[in-house]
Amino acid sequence: MTPVMTAEELNAFMSEVFKQVADEFNVDHVGAGEVTMRLLTSDKHLRPGGTISGPSMFGLADVAAYIVTLSVIGPRALAVTTNCSIDFMRKPAANVPLIAKARLLKLGKQLSVTDVLLFSEGMEEPVARASLTYALPPPHVN
């Protein structure tokens, strides 16, 4: 699972194909089948008290699973999420960035499976865990 794209390349790819949300996310680090990302929180992600909404947590987990898949297979815009299971375990800390640590568990011909842990920056215990399946387009599609 050697990465074929750098954090810079992944951020550039997001800006290109996901114009509408690319400014919400940043890829911090890329390893072997592993990516660390963050949600650049703004008002639209928050609930009263500064806590982060469920859809925003889901959205970060979803993007992180996609990005860690791309980091190994290279840029392919057509992958789609087919399944997500997510456990919300703790309330995110108020006014602290949300970090995703994604780990690619399987990369098959048709499917990838990724585990994601979400953390409030600076805290040790995860606020949520998610597993996501992506259906991969055939390599010749794009």
Add this chain to the structure above:
Amino acid sequence: MTPVMTAEELNAFMSEVFKQVADEFNVDHVGAGEVTMRLLTSDKHLRPGGTISGPSMFGLADVAAYIVTLSVIGPRALAVTTNCSIDFMRKPAANVPLIAKARLLKLGKQLSVTDVLLFSEGMEEPVARASLTYALPPPHVN
């Protein structure tokens, strides 16, 4: 599972406790352990081509599970989602409202379990299915 709140009361409750998102959702119909809701889509829910984003679909399923639970137990602001499993099965139709049909499968002392099917209005086959668990606050809390 006789409902104790009407669609009007559920919409009013959302406006009160979820100010920041209440204008995104509408409760259309309340039955016995069943609720039909819709996402009032605006630009922020869309992706290029008019399709609805994954976090928006998750958000509608999550709210529908909460609302169907409230319809039976009455207004309690503190319930929290603990788990969601969601399958994305078809691309939502462009520029068509997204409808959720939620069915309460279990109402225990500590947990509720809800099944949700999401549809593009006017289409027969669901675009997604989700199951959600809510942790319920003790009755005396609010």
Add this chain to the structure above:
Amino acid sequence: MTPVMTAEELNAFMSEVFKQVADEFNVDHVGAGEVTMRLLTSDKHLRPGGTISGPSMFGLADVAAYIVTLSVIGPRALAVTTNCSIDFMRKPAANVPLIAKARLLKLGKQLSVTDVLLFSEGMEEPVARASLTYALPPPHVN
């Protein structure tokens, strides 16, 4: 989702390709994208008090999802489960057969998605719900 196999044909197919477990299950009814099956419980499925074990409930849901998929695509031995999410909601009744009602929600080229409700026979409220994804072999494989 018109069925192409009858209950008798599905039972015969199970006997042929799943010799080791076919005597544990029976297909009771086949509808349009829907199957009702039962677990023929014996000592190996039970826990003290006559309740049915978690793996036995999982096993019935898994087989029901497979059988409802076959009922529409015809006999293909190679489909494999890729994901299951299951909620255990109530304790199964002691010494009562376990019934699965499976509904095919999606039949794609590569994946099928099925919803399953499990019931203790004669009771109205489900003991468990599950959703399962099967990866389908290409049609020419067998």
Add this chain to the structure above:
Amino acid sequence: MTPVMTAEELNAFMSEVFKQVADEFNVDHVGAGEVTMRLLTSDKHLRPGGTISGPSMFGLADVAAYIVTLSVIGPRALAVTTNCSIDFMRKPAANVPLIAKARLLKLGKQLSVTDVLLFSEGMEEPVARASLTYALPPPHVN
């Protein structure tokens, strides 16, 4: 998440409260919120070709989640699984023991959440991943 039970104590507890399945499992190692277990495979767990059945993989993940919870809270017979999400990623190797590595992600008052990876012994890539939620009995119950 300091363990309060050793592997020996956990094995003894299984023998006592799960007589009917205790001889199928062994706790190999207990760490801080982590347990390594194995399925002692016999004919009933196998499918033709020596591969391990889905219900057997589910069963090992389920027991591992329970045992890692007990390792931290001490012996309590009444915890019940409320939810499991499992991804089957690779075919288990024939005639090789199945190993579970379970990690307790959350221990709340009412719920525990555990991540489990399943491996064919001696192989690096997991054959399955699962996350499980247990509902915990009140401490005074047993």
